[in-house]
Amino acid sequence: MKKSDINELVDLLHSYNQAYRQGAPLVSDAEYDQLVEQLRAVAPDHSFLQAVEPEQFPGRREVRHPVPMLSIEKAYTQDQLERFVARVQKEADALGIGPVEYRLTPKLDGLAGRDDGDIFATRGNGEVGYEISSAFAKGVVPIGGRGQGVGEIVVVRSYFEQHMAEFFEHPRNMVVGIVSSDTLNENAKRALDDGMVHFYPYSQVKPSIVVDGKKLIEQHRQLVDEILSGVDYPTDGVVTEVTNEELKQRMGATAHHYRWQIAIKTKGQTAETTVVDVQWQVGRTGNITPVMIVEPVPLSGATIRRVTAHHAGNIRDLGIGPGTSIEIIRSGEVIPKLEAVVEARGEVHLPDTCPSCGLLLSWQNDFLKCTNQHCRAQIEQRISHWFRILGNADWFGIKTIQKIVDKGHDSLEAVYRLNESDFGEMGFGPVQSKNLAEAIAISRTKPVEDWRFLAAFGISNLGTGDSRKLLAHIPLENVPAIEPKDLIDIKGFGEKTSQSIAASIRDMAGTIVHMLDLNFNLQRTPLVADQEAVDSPIAGKGIVFTGKMIHGDRQTMQARARELGARVQTAVSGSTDYLVCGEKVGAAKMNKAGKLKVAILTEDQYLEMLGNS
Numbered sequence: 199m200k201k202s203d204i205n206e207l208v209d210l211l212h213s214y215n216q217a218y219r220q221g222a223p224l225v226s227d228a229e230y231d232q233l234v235e236q237l238r239a240v241a242p243d244h245s246f247l248q249a250v251e252p253e254q255f256p257g258r259r260e261v262r263h264p265v266p267m268l269s270i271e272k273a274y275t276q277d278q279l280e281r282f283v284a285r286v287q288k289e290a291d292a293l294g295i296g297p298v299e300y301r302l303t304p305k306l307d308g309l310a311g312r313d314d315g316d317i318f319a320t321r322g323n324g325e326v327g328y329e330i331s332s333a334f335a336k337g338v339v340p341i342g343g344r345g346q347g348v349g350e351i352v353v354v355r356s357y358f359e360q361h362m363a364e365f366f367e368h369p370r371n372m373v374v375g376i377v378s379s380d381t382l383n384e385n386a387k388r389a390l391d392d393g394m395v396h397f398y399p400y401s402q403v404k405p406s407i408v409v410d411g412k413k414l415i416e417q418h419r420q421l422v423d424e425i426l427s428g429v430d431y432p433t434d435g436v437v438t439e440v441t442n443e444e445l446k447q448r449m450g451a452t453a454h455h456y457r458w459q460i461a462i463k464t465k466g467q468t469a470e471t472t473v474v475d476v477q478w479q480v481g482r483t484g485n486i487t488p489v490m491i492v493e494p495v496p497l498s499g500a501t502i503r504r505v506t507a508h509h510a511g512n513i514r515d516l517g518i519g520p521g522t523s524i525e526i527i528r529s530g531e532v533i534p535k536l537e538a539v540v541e542a543r544g545e546v547h548l549p550d551t552c553p554s555c556g557l558l559l560s561w562q563n564d565f566l567k568c569t570n571q572h573c574r575a576q577i578e579q580r581i582s583h584w585f586r587i588l589g590n591a592d593w594f595g596i597k598t599i600q601k602i603v604d605k606g607h608d609s610l611e612a613v614y615r616l617n618e619s620d621f622g623e624m625g626f627g628p629v630q631s632k633n634l635a636e637a638i639a640i641s642r643t644k645p646v647e648d649w650r651f652l653a654a655f656g657i658s659n660l661g662t663g664d665s666r667k668l669l670a671h672i673p674l675e676n677v678p679a680i681e682p683k684d685l686i687d688i689k690g691f692g693e694k695t696s697q698s699i700a701a702s703i704r705d706m707a708g709t710i711v712h713m714l715d716l717n718f719n720l721q722r723t724p725l726v727a728d729q730e731a732v733d734s735p736i737a738g739k740g741i742v743f744t745g746k747m748i749h750g751d752r753q754t755m756q757a758r759a760r761e762l763g764a765r766v767q768t769a770v771s772g773s774t775d776y777l778v779c780g781e782k783v784g785a786a787k788m789n790k791a792g793k794l795k796v797a798i799l800t801e802d803q804y805l806e807m808l809g810n811s
């Protein structure tokens with residue numbers, strides 16, 4: 199991989215991480231982890247892998263942690279676990295300690311924090327977090343009382359599945375919303391009032407099992423199952439750590455993780471159940487996805503009633519109907535997936551017509567598709583996708599969107615024409631009407647990256663990662679008139695994909711032009727050609743602005759740097775060249791910049807370098 203490709207990968211990881219920490223992930227954890235492992239394979243020493251992936255809560259007070267809050271190394275395979283145990287045993291032998299004991303606990307999947315009894319703070323970048331003490335006043339329950347140190351804010355999983363799953367895609371998104379926002383979402387408020395959002399100190403996490411290294415290696419699958427089936431919170435693995443304090447001291451930590459701790463990541467638990475019925479859901483691109491309603495079955499702590507079968511081809515080829523027994527798998531996500539068919543039974547039924555618009559469906563490879571552009575369910579999903587990917591305004595959940603579309607406002611153009619009184623007339627309450635009108639305004643004025651804007655249209659084969667790539671070569675204004683030949687030259691865009699992207703853009707060109715005319719506050723992806731051509735001292739350089747800026751606000755300075763061909767970043771990484779500091783800069787950022795040999799500039803030095811241009 200070329201250095202520029204590695205930089206591109208790291209920039210992408212930074213954006214994904216940022217979106218994830220804000221409670222609106224753009225890709226699945228598995229997809230993200232795979233990109234991280236890809237980076238590890240080509241650049242094992244890259245600074246991105248050597249530090250805690252940072253989170254930011256703008257506007258919150260910074261709090262320095264007495265001891266850094268680190269990430270955890272991961273073992274995806276038996277081999278990686280065995281190597282960990284061998285490393286630990288070697289250190290134990292050097293100390294003359296007998297057989298080592300390991301404690302296993304569920305790895306809670308929420309938002310990490312530290313409560314000293316007075317101040318409650320997030321992990322932040324590991325060294326400096328953000329104060330979120332107000333979370334307790336909002337109703338987060340401190341398990342075991344206040345002042346229990348580090349732990350995780352989590353939602354009770356069975357409660358989430360029963361009452362919240364239709365409003366939030368993942369419990370973590372709900373938790374991030376609770377701590378980051380001053381106004382509480384009505385559903386989140388209900389969960390808090392019901393006492394279902396907890397701060398769980400790691401020291402108390404149950405179940406906890408202690409085993410020796412031999413048993414750990416030989417029985418890790420059963421141990422993981424035992425741990426995960428005994429916990430009613432979202433989890434994403436099992437934390438395994440050495441118990442001996444002396445040994446922990448000796449092993450110490452890297453800047454990223456403790457050497458005496460590892461997280462076992464497994465493929466997920468499986469269970470067998472029987473299909474009761476198959477329902478069909480219409481997606482944003484017209485794919486009709488089968489959802490199997492199954493005999494309720496317990497699986498990693500939850501009761502499963504619905505299982506996705508990915509695409510209609512599975513129902514057809516595997517012969518799934520009422521009575522079919524299936525094996526299902528759950529690996530972190532809320533809705534489990536079909537793993538295998540144990541015994542095909544029952545009558546297979548494939549729909550001929552779209553459950554939403556009633557028009558005839560057609561097969562495209564394994565997918566049953568509704569090709570009606572005006573299909574109501576597709577329109578609802580497209581609008582929902584728009585707000586989710588744009589990610590800068592709340593309040594447009596699927597229920598709300600359905601109500602709006604139901605009243606005849608069935609396009610993005612139409613939604614953006616609505617004002618407060620229109621929402622009132624549709625039957626939304628006064629507060630919600632105001633919130634919705636404000637959210638529309640905010641989505642236009644709050645800065646958003648141009649690649650999110652483009653990806654939010656839901657153009658086929660053009661997700662967030664590829665939108666970024668595209669916009670590095672073609673400015674957004676030229677996108678509506680794009681031809682396949684413009685795309686084929688871009689690395690990673692094959693001939694077929696280019697044709698499908700161009701065709702999809704052609705279909706949506708009117709909407710894209712309309713939305714461009716609404717003057718969203720877009721942060722531009724620098725064009726590769728400009729970066730090479732711009733004659734400025736920062737062309738092609740990676741720059742992070744930090745602290746409170748004196749010479750104009752940060753956004754203006756970032757926009758100017760972009761015009762001058764810089765790659766503006768939000769976190770210091772190995773691809774950063776300059777850290778430009780305003781007032782009140784956190785020591786952690788400075789230290790990291792120092793370690794990575796990033797040039798640190800004051801605002802004045804920076805402007806001087808630009809020749810005050």
Ligand SMILES: NC(=O)c1ccc[n+]([C@@H]2O[C@H](COP(=O)([O-])OP(=O)(O)OC[C@H]3O[C@@H](n4cnc5c(N)ncnc54)[C@H](O)[C@@H]3O)[C@@H](O)[C@H]2O)c1
Binds near residue numbers: 218307403434
């Ligand atoms: N989908 C995305 O776009 C995206 C983006 C970034 C990160 N991620 C996910 O986030 C994870 C990496 O982020 P990370 O560094 O925050 O987390 P991590 O997976 O490295 O876990 C480390 C954290 O686990 C916590 N923890 C939970 N249970 C614990 C227990 N019982 N004992 C001790 N500690 C416990 C600690 O706070 C610790 O900081 C990956 O799993 C990745 O998939 C996803």
Ligand SMILES: [Zn+2]
Binds near residue numbers: 573574
């Ligand atoms: Zn339809």
